[in-house]
Amino acid sequence: MLDLVLPTVCEECRARSVYRARTADDAPAHIPRVLCATCVGRLSFMENPGCTHCQRKLATSQAPRRCTACMRERTALGSCTAQVAFTGNAEKWIHAFKYPHQGIAGLDPAPIAIAKALARDAAQTSPAPFPDVVVPVPLHVRRLRSRGFNPASQLARAIAKQTTSGLVTDLLLRHRDTPTQTNLGRNARRKNVRGAFSCTRNAPDNVWLVDDVVTTGSTLEEAARCLKAAGAKSVHAICIARTPERFR
């Protein structure tokens, strides 16, 4: 009844649009605050609720909510939620967010606003219980130095703020700078990330693990294994995008 009406400018097409938040359960509702309805319509959203781990569409009667392929895999993750497919405009914006231009062009707030809106929406979509802490997947110190920032930390900060839980960036350490895994098969990727992480202290019970793009999930899986070895009871992954299946 009490419509909150905010005039906004779409970050994608610069069209003036009107954002209406009708009810609190109009969720997830952060992306319509930064993109107009047309540009939201061009994103391909992941299946929700689909398989809790790969977000494939499930037959309605299928329970528990993991697909048969995921049921065959051992996993340290309670779930893995991404908001959109890493394709089209989402891919363009996320790339701009992760690799900002040098100088003044790198200060464009649009990719950051879109990435953070996707992160907040992914957090709302997630079936995970409320977290004690929000932990970004760390970059290796060498990569962090050359990049200047960890995109996953920025997303984790936005999620921690929304859930009013603590952001913890020094619990998980990355020892090995794993080379890009795009050309590796599933088993090779798992092997590639083995022992890549360690924890600096005991982990709290419920951890949300945040990354930008999930491909096979082997990095998240290894980080979750490490957090559980450090005492976490549940680890749920929250990402903004997922690589389409044909590229995995």
Ligand SMILES: [Zn+2]
């Ligand atoms: Zn637009």
Ligand SMILES: [Zn+2]
């Ligand atoms: Zn699945």
